[in-house]
Amino acid sequence: MQQPKKYDADWIARYYRRRPWEAIARVFKILWFLGGFLLRMVLDDWFHQSEKNKLKRASELRHTLTRLGPTFIKVGQALSTRPDLVRKDYLEELIKLQDRLPPFDTAIAFNIIERELGRSIEELYREISPHPVAAASLGQVYRAFLHTGEEVAVKVQRPNLLPVISRDLYLMRWAAGWMAPWLPLNMGHDLTLIVDEFGTKLFEEIDYLNEGRNAERFAANFQDDPTVKVPAIYWRYASSRVLTLEWINGYKLNDTENIRALGFDPNAIVEIGVVSGLRQLLEFGFFHADPHPGNLFATLDGRMAFIDFGMMDQLDERTKETLAASVVHLINKDYYALADDFITLGFLAPGTEIEPIIPALEKVLGKAMDESVGNFNFKTITDEFSELMFDYPFRVPAKFSLIIRSLVTQEGLALSLDPNFKIVEIAYPYVAQRLLKGESPAMRSRLLEVLFKDGKFQWQRLENMLGIARSGGNFDLLPTAQLGLQYLLSKEGLYLRNQLLLALTEGDRLHTEEVGRLWHLVKDEIQPARLFDVALSALSSK
Template sequence: MGSYDAEKIGQYYRYRPWRVIWRALTIVFFFLSFVLGLALDNWLGKTETNQPHRATQLRHMLTYLGPTFIKVGQALSTRPDLIRRDYLEELVKLQDQLPPFANSVALAIIESELDAAIEELFSEFSEQPVAAASLGQVYRARLVTGEDVAVKVQRPNLLPTLSLDLYLMRWAAGWIAPWLPLNLGHDLTLIVDEFGTKLFEEINYPNEGRNAEKFAANFRNDPRVKVPLIYWRYTTSHVLTLEWINGFKLTDTERVKAAGLDVDTLIQIGVTSGLQQLLEFGFFHADPHPGNLFAMADGRMAYIDFGMMDQLEEFTKETLVDSVVHLINQDYVDLAEDFVKLGFLAPDTDIWPIVPALELVLGEILGESVQDFNFKTITDRFSELMYDYPFRVPAKFALIIRSLVTQEGLALSLNPAFKIVDVAYPYVAQRLLTGESPHLRRRLLEVLFKNGKFQWNRLENLIAIARSDTSFDLLPTAQLGLRYLLSDEGHFLRRQLILAITADDRLHTAEMQRLWNLVKDDLEPGRLFNVALGAITGASLAGAASLLPTVSPLNFKFK
């Protein structure tokens, strides 16, 4: 299985214009028919009456046009805030209710790829596929060794279909980009190339198996996330055999409730694991639609499709954390520079005219309207910015944005009142408070200090936000903080804390009293003593000695 190469595909189809023209005419015919149908309904005053019919027509159209367009429909099916309910109900069927290809063809592919008869490989094999997706279909089976498995078989002649569609999409992207009301320019073709790269990776089943194992390794210490095992002996470039997952789609709210599972807990697992993929591991699932995410009866969430993944460089991960910190601090100059580093702005962009616009657009995110802030809001507001300023969407971030928007859409389908900041803010706060890496400690210091002065309110806000997640335990954080204070690396923070406590020639007992009131319920005396003992034991004697002389003369007490 070769990798995506836009130049080679272009060379191939430039000498086969009849195939390109016929496919282009087919696509234009279907979309034009659909648009004219909507216009006719509007002219006759039958828009509402014919809406169910048009929704079904759209699904059939995307299904007929094939895998590339089905992928678009799958993405739209996760956006209840963008798509009408009747259209949504039809598009959801694109996730795993597509027409299967013939069983005889599927079985022939399996036997050819695995070089054995079905009866020699499996003691049981479902007569019909249990799911049919855009790129393949899945059968339930049992290996002769007794394991229950899912056998995924790729659709025949998939590569030529994808190649031709991507060639047309790339041509269309280059032609229409200058006419779009956004400053995307040539980057629109790069987005198509990124999408093409991921599609070619997705139809490479050994690559998907390696992705699954890497994903499982990242979440090996998280009992809430399940990743199926890969059976390599029964896997080739067109057949993938993996552990069968007993579960149900996250959007099946009736079964979720019948199993006694809490919807909000499942949402938290999904959003938190998504943030971990981006900000911790840098290896993220780029296609988390409901057909790929399952709830299990024991409360775990299972990922089952690892064809479309992407890897973030360490620099990108760190810059993303930086941008979150700068957003929390409302440091819009630094945030604009983050956009340059991430590629949303060209390196030679004059950021100073953009800074006031960022402040205007994002200024409310930490204010009273924070509960109403979501990716839909971000998308709408940045659309305005991209019209007036030279923002662009880097190809890699097209997948990241798609992943985040899809996860939010899935959460909204489970709970229409869901706000992503309810989960994202506690996660980021906890990451900053508990981070053991030098990079995260530097970011925490950036949050806590501004212009050389300690920001008491920011520490209070961080702790309050982190504690809004009831599973957050403050004591390990306190131990990490104390250990850092007593270390050689913590010399700067020790000095700055003493200056903060005694700033303006007075003891800041009021601020410390508020902080104590915030955390005292979590700091039980017995556990607090063990935490302090553990921190001191792990710290250097020099660090402990350097702290004691500076603290002891203050000798203040909380009331």
């Protein structure tokens, strides 16, 4: 089966329409497993046992998807991030779905390596483990040494994977087109497009050359970050089905005992992961979409190592700016603007009447924002939103299902290490710092949205943001002050200069009390010599 390396739904459909017999056996197997599961659900309903057996059935669904193989395991993982498609009790079970299968025969794996790389195992590697050290749904990994001495991981794809996945995607797309008209709007909306997005990402994930390129791009983004480690790629030993990369010595993040034995705090390393995740979304727009414990390691020198760059995604500038805006509107409790952000991001369809939705947003998000920042729990918010999905026309765009998966996975990992962990205690300082630094016109625009409401300067908000930013522990005020002063002195900052003058004299009085509170907040960081240097630098760059 010679088919394109990239997902092409039309090509796959033409292939199987000409060879329907190749799909028939798979259809019977799928119907046997899924049909038996659905029959048990119907019997539960007939005998009024649905509530009693719902957790049992959710567990059965997870095991059924596992037995159906790699594509369905991936489907289960994708569905675990879709509260608009799956009930809450099933979501909780699917989140547990492990991307693992028994390993395939090493002789077959070595044959694939030799065929793909054009040399014998002995010529390629000085030494290689006789059995895989890890096995997943799409491939397995061996530990080896190159003849030049480097310790490497050799990733080998499962045999015949592309035809198996293509056949399953063809059947899924056919089923999606058939079922969509019978489903509620928010469930049936663009169901074939969801399958296509899933297929595109799955094809990218099984192209190991694409994974290697992703790893190098990710490494370039974090080249100046000493806390993040990315394995090097050995391109002479790589193909679309075999990837040789630097071996990472360390421990999985949930191996807290060994991490502490190295002298490191597991929670501190998880914090590195959270901040690096925010940088991926809000700075680079290029993010790792599968940060489960098997893909994250604490290295022997205390860094966070990322591996497995098959599932990545890219956010455009408009999406990054809208995400920043939504954070601002959430902080400001501006639910009308937040609803507009949801339309821009695709969570609500264009033209959706937002008036009836505002009370629901206030109910879900207002309660969370009324509590302290430290009590904000992302998992709780997504769970409550999953209930709203069936009452309001919310939907989760396929791209954002990967973001949600990333955030929920990171928070879940952190909570497994520390039940008191609060992701927002780390996220808020980072977002506040990004806004205060105002390194781009978009970020400066969002900062102005925070600082002004109805044309009036919000002193309390600035005070709160400074306090939150400083709580991150690594926020240096003076470089931020330099950026701010440069902006104030620029043509772009004319509006802000005028507004600040008005704010200082608003209500026919000087706002010395507010200025005094801000000074008390930052005075310990203001050293005269550094302050003079900042002012001089800002003036010279004018």
